[in-house]
Amino acid sequence: MSETQPKVTGYSWLGCLGGILAGLLGGAVLLIVLSIVNAVTTDLPPTSPTPPDQADLQITVDEAFLNRYIEQPVDGAASIDILPGNQARVVADTGVEVFGAIVPIQVIGTFALQPKGQTIEIVLIDTQISGFDLPLDLSGIFSEDIALVNQELNAAIDEMAATVGAPVAITGLTTSDNAIRLEFREFPGGVN
Amino acid sequence: MNRSGCLWAVVGAVVGFLILLLALRLIQTTTPPAVEPPAAVAPDVTVFLSEQSLSRMASDRLGQPTVLDFDVNGQMRVTTRTPFRGLEPVVQTVMSIGMQGSEIVSQLHGVEIGFLTIPATWLPEEMQSATTLIGETIKTQTPPDFTITGLTTTPDGVTIQLKWVGE
Numbered sequence: 001m002s003e004t005q006p007k008v009t010g011y012s013w014l015g016c017l018g019g020i021l022a023g024l025l026g027g028a029v030l031l032i033v034l035s036i037v038n039a040v041t042t043d044l045p046p047t048s049p050t051p052p053d054q055a056d057l058q059i060t061v062d063e064a065f066l067n068r069y070i071e072q073p074v075d076g077a078a079s080i081d082i083l084p085g086n087q088a089r090v091v092a093d094t095g096v097e098v099f100g101a102i103v104p105i106q107v108i109g110t111f112a113l114q115p116k117g118q119t120i121e122i123v124l125i126d127t128q129i130s131g132f133d134l135p136l137d138l139s140g141i142f143s144e145d146i147a148l149v150n151q152e153l154n155a156a157i158d159e160m161a162a163t164v165g166a167p168v169a170i171t172g173l174t175t176s177d178n179a180i181r182l183e184f185r186e187f188p189g190g191v192n
Numbered sequence: 193m194n195r196s197g198c199l200w201a202v203v204g205a206v207v208g209f210l211i212l213l214l215a216l217r218l219i220q221t222t223t224p225p226a227v228e229p230p231a232a233v234a235p236d237v238t239v240f241l242s243e244q245s246l247s248r249m250a251s252d253r254l255g256q257p258t259v260l261d262f263d264v265n266g267q268m269r270v271t272t273r274t275p276f277r278g279l280e281p282v283v284q285t286v287m288s289i290g291m292q293g294s295e296i297v298s299q300l301h302g303v304e305i306g307f308l309t310i311p312a313t314w315l316p317e318e319m320q321s322a323t324t325l326i327g328e329t330i331k332t333q334t335p336p337d338f339t340i341t342g343l344t345t346t347p348d349g350v351t352i353q354l355k356w357v358g359e
Contacts (some may be wrong), residue, residue: 011197019204020211027209031216035306039281042306044271045259050244054348058240065236065356163333164245165252186245 055171055183057164063178082175086113087125090142106130109142113180115170118161119154120182122146160184219302219309233341235353242349262345266290281305287323289350291343296327 050056063082076094090109095102110126124142161168172183243262250258258272266288273280284304300312300323337358344351
């Protein structure tokens with residue numbers, strides 16, 4: 001009896017330790033095999049399309065940045081004031097020569113920002129002048145600048161589409177008191 | 193081995209398997225370290241890129257379907273098929289991306305293959321450094337006149353804040 005008891009305990013310990021080792025090793029091998037089988041047979045999670053009310057790309061531009069970014073005229077100063085309702089006001093302090101003397105004036109142009117397919121179009125909607133009483137034809141005063149800005153906007157959006165790697169179309173344009181927000185959606189197959 | 197030894201071997205095997213499962217569970221529940229939030233600087237330009245766009249861009253770049261899944265606090269998962277000894281298992285790379293000072297940092301937390309999670313520390317150095325490519329790619333795509341001041345992630349995508357440094 002006294003000889004058999006330690007023998008049984010020894011077998012038990014041996015069996016238990018061997019079992020633990022076998023459990024760890026066998027379990028590890030089993031889990032690795034099952035994991036690889038699972039990983040090979042699993043499909044990639046589906047890529048859901050962007051919800052209709054959500055943009056693929058949003059760009060918000062701050063008014064203070066625009067004022068630092070714009071090129072200042074040589075003979076004056078200009079500033080941009082973004083207005084709610086997709087409008088912006090450009091205030092330019094400059095001078096006009098009247099009878100040989102330079103009279104300081106302030107030209108205020110109000111513009112509408114309109115999304116147009118793959119780009120934005122800036123349209124002059126009103127021009128005012130202060131500090132000068134004579135009636136002036138101001139309709140063409142910003143024409144050259146507007147054409148340049150529209151051209152630069154087109155180039156910037158083309159560049160962005162190239163970076164994103166897919167054609168994009170503007171789906172939203174909103175302005176607040178101090179920022180412009182643009183929303184785009186991708187059309188990998190091309191914009192119709 | 194006698195009957196008692198066999199019985200204890202079975203008990204031991206069950207205990208061993210349970211220890212293995214517990215160890216795997218502990219590995220999976222390890223919380224990834226949080227990325228340090230960037231200093232608050234008013235951005236000049238804020239760009240948001242949707243998860244869908246980024247997945248498509250990643251698929252185009254890697255030449256195979258790739259799904260990016262973002263979460264808050266810079267957490268992200270990249271799921272793609274990776275060739276391995278003639279097989280193409282679906283591999284999920286768990287990582288985080290964020291700003292540390294003025295630099296974008298991406299940190300690998302682990303790789304998931306089926307039920308297995310392999311912690312980043314067990315992976316080869318090259319694989320850990322490969323994740324830094326994400327930060328470098330974002331940096332190279334940024335126009336030279338802008339510097340990145342903030343990067344946040346949401347389940348919808350990534351928002352990058354830029355400051356103009358041009359003249």
